[in-house]
Amino acid sequence: MKKEPFLQVSKRRNKARWQERLLIRFIALILALIVCGAVIVALVKMNPVDVYKAIWDGAMGSERRLWQTIRDTMVLLCISIGLAPAFKMKFWNIGAEGQILIGGACSAAVMIYAGDKMPTGLLLIVMFVASALGGMIWGMIPAVFKANWNTNETLFTLMLNYVAMQVVTYCIVFWENPKGSNTVGIINQATKGGWLPELFGQKYGWNVVIVLILTVGMFIYLKYCKQGYEIAVVGESENTARYAGIQVKKVIIRTMAISGAICGIAGFVIVSGASHTISTATAGGRGFTAIIVAWLSKFNTFIMVAVSFGIVFMNQGAVQIATQYGLNENASNVLLGIILFFLIGAEFFINYRVKRAKK
Amino acid sequence: MKKALAIGLAAVMAVSMSAPVFAEDEGKGIAKEDLKVGAIYIGDENEGYTAAHMKGIDEMEEKLGLDDSQIIEKTLIGEDEGCYDAAADLADQGCQIIFANSFGHETYILEAAGEYPEVQFCHATGTQAASSGLSNMHNYFTNIYEARYVSGVVAGLKLNEMIEDGTVKEDACKMGYVGAFPYAEVISGYTAFYLGAKSVCPSVTMEVKYTNSWASFDLEKECADALISDGCVLISQHADTTGAPTACEAAGVPCVGYNIDMTSVAPNTALTSASMDWGVYYTYAVQCMLDGTAIDTDWCKGFAEGADKITVLNDKTVAEGTEEKVKEVEDALIDGSLHVFDTSAFTVDGKELDTYKKDDTEYISDGYFHESEYGSAPAFDIAIDGITSITE
Numbered sequence: 145m146k147k148e149p150f151l152q153v154s155k156r157r158n159k160a161r162w163q164e165r166l167l168i169r170f171i172a173l174i175l176a177l178i179v180c181g182a183v184i185v186a187l188v189k190m191n192p193v194d195v196y197k198a199i200w201d202g203a204m205g206s207e208r209r210l211w212q213t214i215r216d217t218m219v220l221l222c223i224s225i226g227l228a229p230a231f232k233m234k235f236w237n238i239g240a241e242g243q244i245l246i247g248g249a250c251s252a253a254v255m256i257y258a259g260d261k262m263p264t265g266l267l268l269i270v271m272f273v274a275s276a277l278g279g280m281i282w283g284m285i286p287a288v289f290k291a292n293w294n295t296n297e298t299l300f301t302l303m304l305n306y307v308a309m310q311v312v313t314y315c316i317v318f319w320e321n322p323k324g325s326n327t328v329g330i331i332n333q334a335t336k337g338g339w340l341p342e343l344f345g346q347k348y349g350w351n352v353v354i355v356l357i358l359t360v361g362m363f364i365y366l367k368y369c370k371q372g373y374e375i376a377v378v379g380e381s382e383n384t385a386r387y388a389g390i391q392v393k394k395v396i397i398r399t400m401a402i403s404g405a406i407c408g409i410a411g412f413v414i415v416s417g418a419s420h421t422i423s424t425a426t427a428g429g430r431g432f433t434a435i436i437v438a439w440l441s442k443f444n445t446f447i448m449v450a451v452s453f454g455i456v457f458m459n460q461g462a463v464q465i466a467t468q469y470g471l472n473e474n475a476s477n478v479l480l481g482i483i484l485f486f487l488i489g490a491e492f493f494i495n496y497r498v499k500r501a502k503k
Numbered sequence: 504m505k506k507a508l509a510i511g512l513a514a515v516m517a518v519s520m521s522a523p524v525f526a527e528d529e530g531k532g533i534a535k536e537d538l539k540v541g542a543i544y545i546g547d548e549n550e551g552y553t554a555a556h557m558k559g560i561d562e563m564e565e566k567l568g569l570d571d572s573q574i575i576e577k578t579l580i581g582e583d584e585g586c587y588d589a590a591a592d593l594a595d596q597g598c599q600i601i602f603a604n605s606f607g608h609e610t611y612i613l614e615a616a617g618e619y620p621e622v623q624f625c626h627a628t629g630t631q632a633a634s635s636g637l638s639n640m641h642n643y644f645t646n647i648y649e650a651r652y653v654s655g656v657v658a659g660l661k662l663n664e665m666i667e668d669g670t671v672k673e674d675a676c677k678m679g680y681v682g683a684f685p686y687a688e689v690i691s692g693y694t695a696f697y698l699g700a701k702s703v704c705p706s707v708t709m710e711v712k713y714t715n716s717w718a719s720f721d722l723e724k725e726c727a728d729a730l731i732s733d734g735c736v737l738i739s740q741h742a743d744t745t746g747a748p749t750a751c752e753a754a755g756v757p758c759v760g761y762n763i764d765m766t767s768v769a770p771n772t773a774l775t776s777a778s779m780d781w782g783v784y785y786t787y788a789v790q791c792m793l794d795g796t797a798i799d800t801d802w803c804k805g806f807a808e809g810a811d812k813i814t815v816l817n818d819k820t821v822a823e824g825t826e827e828k829v830k831e832v833e834d835a836l837i838d839g840s841l842h843v844f845d846t847s848a849f850t851v852d853g854k855e856l857d858t859y860k861k862d863d864t865e866y867i868s869d870g871y872f873h874e875s876e877y878g879s880a881p882a883f884d885i886a887i888d889g890i891t892s893i894t895e
Contacts (some may be wrong), residue, residue: 206595212588313715322630325686326715327582330610419583421610426583463589467577472547 152499176486180479202464203457213460215348218355220452223434225362226406228443229399234379239301240431242308243404246282247275247411252422259337275412276405283404291393309424330420340417351417363445532795540574541593545605547578551762552743556604559781582607590615594622616640630880641798643784644879646805648695650777652843654759655699662704664822679730680711681740681747691881692741695843711892718743724750764814776814783810801879807837844872849887
C-alpha cells in the first residue's frame, strides 16, 4: 500500500499577492504574541497583557521615551541601510561593528582635537566626512582582498571587528578622563562642540533627517540605478555578471566602499548625535542586529524602517519590564526571539503552498 | 456610606497631595509617602558590585519604612546615552533623588543634574560633583581602603603561618593582586591591602596585574592563574567577579575577595573579603530628603560609621589569633590612632614621602596621607616600594 503524506508542500508558482503576504505575516505575529503570552504565564506566572502594556509603556509611554525609541531606531536603520547593498551582492559583511567603531572613533577624534578650532557647521561636516571615510576604508580592505585574491569575506570582516575594537581601546588610552579610568566620558560637555544641534526643537531631529535621506537614497540606488542593478546581478551569479560585461572586481570594491561609509556614518550619528562619547561598546552589537533587519526586509529600505522600529521597540520595552516587574532584560530577548522565529517562519508559507493531501 | 467614604478618601488625598507643597514652602523635607527614589545600576543582581548596592537600597527602604512602589531601580544601564535616558526618565517619573553606581555614569548624570535642578543626583565613585558647581550633584564612596587594610592584616597573618610551617620561605613571600584598571581607586585599594599585610609580615612583596575590565570572570581567573604561576602564594582582587577565587580554589592558594563573601566558590581557600555597606549612605541621603537638609557634596565614611567591613572570617583557613588581631586593628582605625597611609610605613624609591600634591591640594600632613578627605573618590595613586605592577 502506498502511503500518502498528510500534507503536501509545493513551491508557489506565482508569487503570493501582497495582501496574502501581509495576511500571512500578520497571522504569524498574532501567533507569536500568543506563544509569548504562554511562555510568560508558564515561566513567571504573570498576566501577559500587563507585560505587553509595560513594553508599550517603556517604548512609547512618554514623549521622551518615544524620542529615545526613534533615536535608536534611526541608528539601527542607518546600519541596516549600510549592510543592504553588501548583502544584496551576497558579500557577507559581518564587519559593521568595526566599521561603526572606526567611524565613531574618527568623529570623536575630530571632536577632541578640533572641537574648539572650527565653527560648528564646518566641524560637523568634517566629522561626517571623516567618519564616512574611516568606515569606507574599513569596509574596502576586505573587499579588495576578496576581489583580487578571493579571500573569505565572512572571516575577514569579522576579524576586522576585533581589530577595530583594539584600535578604539588604544585611542581611549589617550582620550580617557581621568587617566587610567578607561572611560572617555561626554566629550566637550561644556562647549557642546561637535554635537548635532537641535532641529525644530528636537534633540534628535538631525539624526532623523540624515538617516531618512539615506533611506530614500539607498532605495533609489538599489532599485533604479544601473549600479544597483549590477549589485543584484553580481549577487545572483558572478559568471552571469562577467558574461554581461560587468566588471565584478570594481562592483565588489565600490559596493563595500558604500556599505562601509554608511556604517561609518552610523558611527557619526551615534557619537555626535546620541552618546557624545566613544568606547568599545559604542556599536553595542547593533552591527549584528542590523543583519537580521536587512534580511527580514529583503533589502527594501522602507520596510527596514518598520523592522528596526519593531526591534528597538522591544529593546526599550525590555528596560521597562526589567524595572517594573524585576524581570531580567533577557526576558525580552526571549520574547523577541519568539517573534523573530515566527516572522522568519512566515517566509516559508509565503514561498510555499501547504495543502492537505487528497484522499 | 459610600459618599462618606468618598469624601474621606478625597480628604486624605488632598492632604497627602498638599503636604509637600506646604513642606517646600517652609523649606522642610518631603513627606515620607511622597518620596520617590530612583537608582541606576551598571549591572544587575547577578553581579557582585551592583548586588551590594541593591542590598544597600533595600536596607535604606526598610530602615526608613518606605514602600516598594516608592523605589524605581534600573539595571544594566551602560555608560552611554542610556544612562542619561535612565536618569531623565526617573526624574520624569517623579523621583526626587536619583543614585547612579558606576564611574562612567558620571558625565551623563551631570548632564541630567543640569537639566533637573530640583532633583538630587548622587553618583558613586565619581569625582566631579564639587567642581561642577551644581548644588544638586553629589559624589559618594566609602573608605574601602580601611577594609582593604584590615583584609591585608588577615592575609599577612596567613602568610606568617605559612612561613612558620615551612610552606613558604620568608624571602619568597609574594602576594598577587588582580586589579581592574591602573587608576587611583585601584591603586589606593591594593596599596592599603599591601600595607595591612606588611604591618604583620614585614618581608612581604606584591605583584599586581590588570584585567582592564571591571567584571570579567574569565580574565580574572586567567590573571590569577598567571600570578600563581609567577610564584604568588596569596591572591587578592579589585575586580567584581568570582574569577580569582575560583582559580585559587583549584590551585589551593589562599585568597582575599572583594564585595561579597567568597566561601561559596572557594570554601577551602577564601580567607575573607573587603566589602562595603552602601546602606549607610543610602539611608543618610534619603533621610536628608525627608529632613529637608542638604546632602554632602562629597560623602565618604568608613569603619567608624559601619560603611566598611570585612566579611565573616573563614575559620577553616585563617591563621590562629586572626580574630583578636582584626578586632585590635579595627578599633585602632575607629579611634583614629591608626592611619592606613602612615608615611612611616612605606617608602617610595627608598625614601619616605613628606609631601604629595594633586591639583594644588597637599595630601600629606601629620605623618599620613589624607585619603578621601578632600573628595570622596580615592586619591592615592603613588607607586610604593615592594609592589610591582605589570601594565600590558
